[in-house]
Amino acid sequence: MNKKVFFRYLAVTTLFLGFALASSSCKKYEMCTVTFLCDDNIVFQFEVLKGSKLSAPNVQPNTDPWTWSEDYILGGWFIDKEFNNIWNFATDVVTKDITLYAKWVSKYEGAWTQKADFSTGRHSAVGFSIGNKGYIGTGIGNSSYFKDFWEYDPASDSWTQKADFAGGNRGNAVGFSIGNKGYIGTGISNSSYFKDFWEYDPISNIWTKRADFKGINRDKSVGFSIGNKGYVGTGSDEYSYFQDFWEYDPVSDSWIQKVNFMGDYRNGAVGFSIGSKGYIGTGFTSYSHLNDFWEYDPVLSFWTQKANFLGKNRDWTVGFSIGNKGYIGTGCDGYYQLNDFWEYDPVSNEWTQKASFVGLSRYLAVGFSIGNKGYVGTGSSGYNASSSDYYNDFWEFTP
Numbered sequence: 001m002n003k004k005v006f007f008r009y010l011a012v013t014t015l016f017l018g019f020a021l022a023s024s025s026c027k028k029y030e031m032c033t034v035t036f037l038c039d040d041n042i043v044f045q046f047e048v049l050k051g052s053k054l055s056a057p058n059v060q061p062n063t064d065p066w067t068w069s070e071d072y073i074l075g076g077w078f079i080d081k082e083f084n085n086i087w088n089f090a091t092d093v094v095t096k097d098i099t100l101y102a103k104w105v106s107k108y109e110g111a112w113t114q115k116a117d118f119s120t121g122r123h124s125a126v127g128f129s130i131g132n133k134g135y136i137g138t139g140i141g142n143s144s145y146f147k148d149f150w151e152y153d154p155a156s157d158s159w160t161q162k163a164d165f166a167g168g169n170r171g172n173a174v175g176f177s178i179g180n181k182g183y184i185g186t187g188i189s190n191s192s193y194f195k196d197f198w199e200y201d202p203i204s205n206i207w208t209k210r211a212d213f214k215g216i217n218r219d220k221s222v223g224f225s226i227g228n229k230g231y232v233g234t235g236s237d238e239y240s241y242f243q244d245f246w247e248y249d250p251v252s253d254s255w256i257q258k259v260n261f262m263g264d265y266r267n268g269a270v271g272f273s274i275g276s277k278g279y280i281g282t283g284f285t286s287y288s289h290l291n292d293f294w295e296y297d298p299v300l301s302f303w304t305q306k307a308n309f310l311g312k313n314r315d316w317t318v319g320f321s322i323g324n325k326g327y328i329g330t331g332c333d334g335y336y337q338l339n340d341f342w343e344y345d346p347v348s349n350e351w352t353q354k355a356s357f358v359g360l361s362r363y364l365a366v367g368f369s370i371g372n373k374g375y376v377g378t379g380s381s382g383y384n385a386s387s388s389d390y391y392n393d394f395w396e397f398t399p
Contacts, residue, residue, distance in 0.1 A: 032094050036077075038102040048094050056089045071340075071356045075105035110341065110355035113396045115375075116157045119150055121390035123380035126175035127366035130182050130202055134375055136366050137165050138173055138184065141390040145169035145189045151202070154370055154396070166207035167198050174223030174232055178250050183230055185213050186221050193217035193237050199250070214255040215244050222271035226278050226298050231258075234280065236267035241285060247298070262303035263292050268315030274326050274346055281309050282317055282331065289313035289334050295346070310351040311340050318367025318376050322399055327354070327374055332363035337381055343399065359393050373398060 031047035034054070048054065056077075077100035079085045087100050118136060125139030125146070137149030147169045151160045165184060173187030173194070185197030195213040200206075213232060221235030221242075233245030243265040247256045261280060269283030269290075281293035291313040295304045309328060317331035317338075329341030339361040341354045357376060365379030377394035 033097040034094065035097075035099040036102070037099055043102075050094060050096075052094050053092070054087075054089055054094065071106055071108065072104040073107055075103040077101065078103055106355040108353050108355045109399065110343075111398045112355060112358040113398070114359075115154075115394045115396050116152075116159060118152075118377050118392045118394050119148070119159060119161070120146070121392040122146060122378050123362075123364035123390060124171035125366050125378050126173045126184055126187075127368045127375075127377075128175045128177045128182055129368045129370045130177045130180060132370060133202065134368055134370055135162075135175075135182055135200075135202075136378065137175075138170050138187065139378065140171035145171055149200070152375070152394070154373065154375075162202075163200075163205045163207060165198065165200075166209070167194070167196050170194060172219035174221050176223045176225045176230055178225045178228055178230055181250065183210070183223075183248070183250075185223075186218055186232065186235065188219035191238070193219055197248070210250070211248075211253045211255060213246065213248075214257065215246055216240075216242065218242060220267035222269050222280050224271045224273045224278055226273045226276060226296075229298065231271075231278055231296070231298075233261050234266050234269050234283065241265035241267055245296075258298075259301045259303065261294065261296075262305070263294050264290065266290060266315075270317045270319035270328055270331075272319045272321045272326055274321045274324060277346065279306075279319075279326055279344070279346075282314050282328065284315040289315055289332075293344070306346075307349045307351060309342065309344075310353070311342055312338065314338060314363075316363035316365075318365050320367045320369040320374050322369045322372055322374055325399065327367075327369075327397070327399075329354075329357050329367075330362055330365050330376065330379065337361040337363050341397070354399065357395065357397075359395055360391065362391060365391070 032050050035045045036043045077087045083103045122139035122141035125136050127136040134152035139146045147165045149162045149165050151162050170187035170189040173184050175184045182200040187194050195217045197210045197213050199208045199210050218235040218237050223232045230248035235242050243260045245258045245261045247258050264285045266283035266285050269280050271280045278296035283290050291309045293306045293309050295306050312333045314331035314333045317328050319328045326344040331338050339357040341357050343352045343354050362379035367376045374397035379391050381389040
């Protein structure tokens with residue numbers, strides 16, 4: 001973990017301050033140098049008599065001048081940078097110059113691993129998975145709209161460019177998969193709003209035009225699939241926010257309007273499915289950021305409000321499901337980009353905070369799952385970001 005930490009030592013004695021292995025040996029009758037390192041920064045250095053035990057330091061985090069995250073706790077002092085050999089303050093003695101390395105661990109379950117970067121930095125892209133592969137395409141970056149489309153293989157941790165999205169350049173579209181096909185539609189490009197809808201076949205690497213979305217042209221909508229049907233709803237155009245909700249049947253290539261989403265009209269919400277139910281939450285209305293969360297039953301065509309999302313009210317989060325749990329994280333609360341991450345259990349109707357996303361805080365990113373792993377990448381630090389603030393990093397989440 002790359003956290004810089006500043007410590008205020010409450011007691012300073014030679015036996016209180018124990019840490020760190022350097023390579024030089026000390027004279028057997030003289031002092032040995034002990035160095036404490038945190039993220040390669042020397043926090044403290046001192047000498048102790050050879051053969052001395054060290055007491056664990058009593059430390060307090062101080063946010064000035066360093067940044068400290070309350071998501072993490074000290075996991076121990078280690079003799080090696082790989083954190084394989086922990087220093088035992090009860091039994092270990094100093095026999096030579098040493099350096100102990102601070103290991104920081106998240107207070108919350110879950111782990112993030114950085115994977116191969118996506119091709120080009122961007123935000124407002126679309127992403128989904130088909131089988132054991134992930135896909136990201138379209139999006140906005142540096143005043144440009146994209147139509148490129150890429151496949152991610154987690155087995156080789158590699159990206160392969162596929163056929164460009166046939167609907168043309170755009171951002172803020174929706175995307176999901178049904179069976180072995182992917183679907184992208186709606187969105188915006190240069191102030192033009194879309195309602196076209198396209199199917200991607202990963203075997204033939206061909207895009208096929210399907211029936212247009214039947215609602216009003218829009219962007220910033222939510223899309224997900226339940227079983228063999230797709231669903232699109234909410235969103236906005238230049239003048240209005242929407243609550244309507246539509247079901248797509250790929251067999252008949254047709255759209256049917258369902259009962260409206262029962263939360264406030266909104267854009268920038270997040271949506272995913274868990275088993276036979278769909279979920280929509282968070283987002284932005286004309287007056288505020290939101291934290292409400294709703295479950296859709298396609299059999300009854302009915303919405304039920306569930307426990308509010310426990311993080312800050314926000315829009316433009318990422319969301320996906322792994323097994324029988326849902327996950328929401330990142331986004332913007334209207335002032336700051338966020339990196340916290342949360343798990344939703346539909347059985348208990350409870351939210352649990354998980355390990356925070358370890359890339360830079362962001363919104364307008366892409367998230368999807370493959371098997372028992374989640375993936376988050378791309379995004380931006382703000383609407384007025386420079387090209388360097390359109391991200392292309394890509395991360396794997398293990399719950």
